[in-house]
Amino acid sequence: MALAALSGEERKQLVASVGTHSRERYLSPVEVARLFEKAIRGGDSLADCAAAVQLEGTSWVGRFLHLLKLTPDVQHTVDWGKSGSTLSFTSAVELARLEDPEDQRAAVKAILEHGFSSPEVRQLVQARTRTKKTIEECVASVLKMRPQVDVRQVFIGAVLDQDIREQLRGLTQRRRDEIFKGIVANACPGVSVSGRLGPDRFNLVGGADFGSFLRSEKNKLEKEINRQLGSLVIS
Numbered sequence: 001m002a003l004a005a006l007s008g009e010e011r012k013q014l015v016a017s018v019g020t021h022s023r024e025r026y027l028s029p030v031e032v033a034r035l036f037e038k039a040i041r042g043g044d045s046l047a048d049c050a051a052a053v054q055l056e057g058t059s060w061v062g063r064f065l066h067l068l069k070l071t072p073d074v075q076h077t078v079d080w081g082k083s084g085s086t087l088s089f090t091s092a093v094e095l096a097r098l099e100d101p102e103d104q105r106a107a108v109k110a111i112l113e114h115g116f117s118s119p120e121v122r123q124l125v126q127a128r129t130r131t132k133k134t135i136e137e138c139v140a141s142v143l144k145m146r147p148q149v150d151v152r153q154v155f156i157g158a159v160l161d162q163d164i165r166e167q168l169r170g171l172t173q174r175r176r177d178e179i180f181k182g183i184v185a186n187a188c189p190g191v192s193v194s195g196r197l198g199p200d201r202f203n204l205v206g207g208a209d210f211g212s213f214l215r216s217e218k219n220k221l222e223k224e225i226n227r228q229l230g231s232l233v234i235s
Helices: 008-017 029-041 046-052 059-069 089-095 101-114 118-130 135-143 162-169 173-187 208-234
Strands: 153-158 193-197 201-206
Touching: 008 029, 008 046, 029 046, 029 059, 046 059, 059 089, 089 101, 089 118, 101 118, 101 135, 101 153, 101 201, 118 135, 153 208, 162 208, 173 193, 173 208, 201 208
Parallel strands: none
Antiparallel strands: 153 201, 193 201
8 A cells, every 4th residue: 555654644634735725734845745755765656655645747756855855944934835934835945955054044044034936046046056156145146136125024043942842843834833823922912923933943024013023122032932832832
């Protein structure tokens, strides 16, 4: 049986998350990639995986697996589509072509700050891989091609407690997002901001009001979010 290495619930969630345009997917693209990897380690081929979720050919399975080349602390930013605090699947596949984790981290911050489209992410990655320019210089070269440069405020923080990290690692991205939504509302009251929570890091993205908030609360924000994570996750 295809996907024999997966539990019944894992197979159900995988099938419900791939090959559908539903906005209510059980799994993130990276979580899909991990299940494909688990199935392949259990003996399935790329073709077996594709057939099990009704994908035509193996190229899509390969794209999912390519996401696992992203450094773990940026994988939580990958979603099916682009939003204020996430990278689209297409952009993330492009980004995974960068081999240096530091380049990936810097690129994610720039993508979120400037709202890069998938073609712009492709331009950024091509500039970095084909030239001797730094990632910052490559970002600047992409921005020069825009008629107008809009900048959003990005805050990236760390989950400081190792026990909490382990608990978050056992949750789906969907569940982590549910937890984080309430935490962000409490930590940034009255501020228009969106966020994404991973096991090790989190990111917040907002506009001018978030920028004003950061100028007064930046040094306290990481500590406050970690405090609330501790009370919510441990309980």
